[in-house]
Amino acid sequence: MTAPGSTGPHVSSPDSRPLVGVLALQGDVREHLAALEVSGARAVTVRRAAELDAVDGLVIPGGESTTMSHLLTVLDLFEPLAARLAAGLPAYGSCAGMIMLASTILDTRPDAKHLDALDITVRRNAFGRQVESFETDLDIAGITDGPDAAPMRAVFIRAPWVESVSPHVQVLARVPDGPAQGRIVAVRQGAVLATSFHPEVTGDRRVHAYFVDMVREVSGGNRGVGNIDT
Known part of the structure; x- marks a missing residue:
């Protein structure tokens, strides 16, 4: 499933791999x-x-969502990013990234801004403080299922959870047991994916591979220019 609309200006590139950016503010x-x-x-x-x-x-990436929204504004990135997301840019948010992509955020500061790319209500720091970080095995629809698949080890660090979703949002994973059993921790809506946990820290690349496939679905034969200064 992909979101309609243009994903921004592109030109042909000899490299067929999609060009995927990482917002380099925190995390x-x-x-x-x-x-x-x-x-x-x-x-x-x-x-x-x-x-x-x-x-x-x-x-x-993860980080501190209120600081991230402030930095996006200071760097004149907030409005361009919101516009590209509204136009169908594929995006993946982990932890604070999930909060930034949400339409409604609970337990945040009144001046915090969010990108309204996912029709979900998120509770910030829902699992508690840093010392209450934890790991668990998750079954994630479309990622860990199949005859040769296995659950994914998920790391939660001051993580949010999803309180509610609209009918347009697909729930991919819930906490399997413990005090937070049943809480939603992975979702997808069109070309936007989000997880409460941090798959980048475990060495399991299945969430990233899933997102890269999503980007390929949307971008088709058009690729980013690849000439930006990093």
Whole structure:
């Protein structure tokens, strides 16, 4: 399933791999870059509007969502990013990235901004403080299923969870047990994917490979220019 509309200006490139950016404001930027490269993308950092214009898809890493929204505004990236998402840019958000992509955020500051790319309600820091970080095995629809598949080890660090979703959102994973049993921790809506957890820290590249395939679905034969300064 893909979102309609243009994903931004592109020109032909001899490299058929999609160009996927990682928003390089906070979080595990290098880890996401490495995971994307292994998964078949050309991966670049994004800090400027021209760099955003060049990519076929974007990863928004973890970090602190209110700080991230402030930095996007200071760098004049917030409105360009919101516009590209509205036009169908494939995006993947992990942890704080999920919060940034949501339409409604609970337990956040009143001046925090979000990108309205997922029709979900997210509760910030829902699992508790940093010391309450944890790991669990998850079954993720479309990623860990199949005859040779296995659950994914998921790492949650001051993570959000999804309180509710609209009918347009596909729930991909829920916490299997414990006090948070049943809480939604992975979703997809069209070309936008989000997880509460951090797959970049485990060495399991299946979420990144799934997202790169999503980018290929949307971008088709058009690829990013690949000439931006990183």
